[in-house]
Amino acid sequence: MAGTTMVAAPKSTGGVVGGWRAAALRVEACWRWYRRSWRTTLQASLLQPLLFLGAMGLCFGSQVQPGPTTDGYPYVQYIAPALLVSTVLTTAVAEAGRPVLSSFQWQRDFIAVTATPVTPGQLFAGQLLWIVLRLLIGAVIFLLIGIFLGGWANAMAALAVPVAVLTGAACAAPVAAVAATIRGDGHGLVAINRFVVLPMTLFAGTFFPISALPLAVQPLAWISPLWHGIELARGVTLGGLSVPSAILHIAYLVALLTVGSVVGRRQFHRRLVV
Structure with missing residues (x-):
């Protein structure tokens, strides 16, 4: 992250309060850098939904009639939740990859x-918190x-953001952990x-239900965090999501986040201390 302001040392790093304060200082440092370059980032954040929803949802989607494949909704409303999750995931991987390396x-x-x-663990937590803040801005x-382009079926679309x-x-989290192990050109x-x-x-x-895939390939989609996110986002915006399914999807994502965070903290420590 070129030009990032270096975080200052906290007065107290003991205990939980000190740990969170140290992480918050990293977020503050990243925010100070972001304030100098937000216009470029904002342009990309505006163009991505315009291009994706415009090209796939409105142009291509005009040739797709609402039916069982789209849960009875216009195609733009069917793919909008999926594109939101997919775009945020792509941004997350980009923010946790090259800038961390x-x-x-x-x-x-x-x-x-x-x-x-x-500490390296506090630094990792602050970096991850900053990435989450960036994702929140992009998702909003x-x-x-999506509202401007008619991509949302109802006000429940706001739940697709979290x-x-x-x-x-x-x-x-796991991508940042991987980036901490790389010593070459990335x-x-x-x-x-x-x-x-x-x-x-x-x-x-993202663009069609995975039931259209060959049966042998479908399990690969089931283990994908993107599929779990898309199922959740579509479920809260278009309906049809049962409570057990929602719990399963959330548990999968939380487990991946937890494992990635544990491994990431360990890799940061190895890279910076050991």
């Missing part, structure tokens, strides 16, 4: 931060653009986007 290897501000009383923008943020955070991060994120976007139910 850069802060370790090239910019090296993580090394400077942990020279203060801030997508929601507003679903998308949870899905993005569940992917950001080709591994390119592979994640090419061989994990892109296939998830295409085959996790």
